[in-house]
């Protein structure tokens with residue numbers, strides 16, 4: 034995939050940097066002489082050791098380095114509809130800010146498939162990591178403002194708390210797609226989801242080397258299914274590509290990155306944030322559990338909706354597969370992964386539930402946004418390079 038179109042000052046500055054090679058590392062200073070040569074001979078030693086200079090005063094705790102300066106943020110776009118749910122407007126604006134979310138998405142993408150027109154060495158370029166850290170701070174602040182920390186529970190209560198959290202999975206997008214959506218709306222739904230589903234499971238895979246014992250085995254069990262159990266054609270990302278092709282959409286990776294709004298990118302960015310930082314490993318486990326625990330029944334409705342609209346077995350297979358697979362995954366994720374991790378490391382209990390709550394909150398914002406657009410007969414995609422009508426026309 035190529036770098037997307039900039040959406041504001043942050044992405045304009047970032048993509049200009051990524052279009053050039055990263056700065057050359059500064060040359061290392063001249064090698065010091067070997068230790069023997071540097072030692073004074075015994076004869077040259079002073080008779081008494083010279084007094085040591087006073088040590089410089091130490092700060093109690095070194096302050097963290099200042100994050101790299103970002104260009105002035107663009108004025109926030111209209112706040113996405115929350116589907117009737119409340120939340121601090123500034124947090125919702127940040128999550129809907131296409132410039133911010135696309136910039137962060139691009140920084141993260143360097144750790145996945147990358148961009149054809151960005152040098153791979155940018156992935157670990159210190160100045161770019163500093164930019165990413167500043168963007169991540171805005172995302173973390175928005176999540177903290179939007180998502181209250183779930184009440185503390187003992188490790189043994191994690192599974193029940195997850196069940197309670199996921200009992201209400203937000204505006205019923207799946208009911209709408211099952212019964213009311215036309216083909217153009219269903220295509221839009223698939224376009225939004227392509228941002229994650231074409232790399233499905235990858236963000237949660239980052240947790241594997243950070244876990245051990247039972248929770249690690251549980252995560253690998255889930256991920257093995259997501260990656261097709263060794264058969265490329267059964268990988269969930271491949272099944273989703275087949276759904277896209279069946280709907281006349283472009284199934285190439287990142288094809289619709291320019292078309293999705295900030296809130297769609299935020300859904301993926303939250304996973305990458307939790308995935309790429311070991312300190313968020315508990316949240317990542319909870320995030321995966323929330324996805325798995327709210328997947329089986331909606332996927333049945335998505336599949337039914339697509340069949341109603343004429344989708345064949347190949348097109349609906351992605352959804353049909355998840356009805357069964359996620360009925361199992363939700364048990365493994367809630368019990369073996371999350372409850373197991375909390376028992377192993379009780380200090381992660383709060384983060385596990387917070388990660389689940391973040392997944393649900395951002396998903397609800399996204400669902401509220403697309404539903405409010407569709408119910409008014411409007412496209413939920415970015416309008417610049419096409420409309421809902423143009424998506425439908427392409428496959429006619």
Ligand SMILES: [Fe+2]
Nearest residue numbers: 233259269355
């Ligand atoms: Fe899956």
Ligand SMILES: [Fe+2]
Nearest residue numbers: 325358359362
């Ligand atoms: Fe799954």
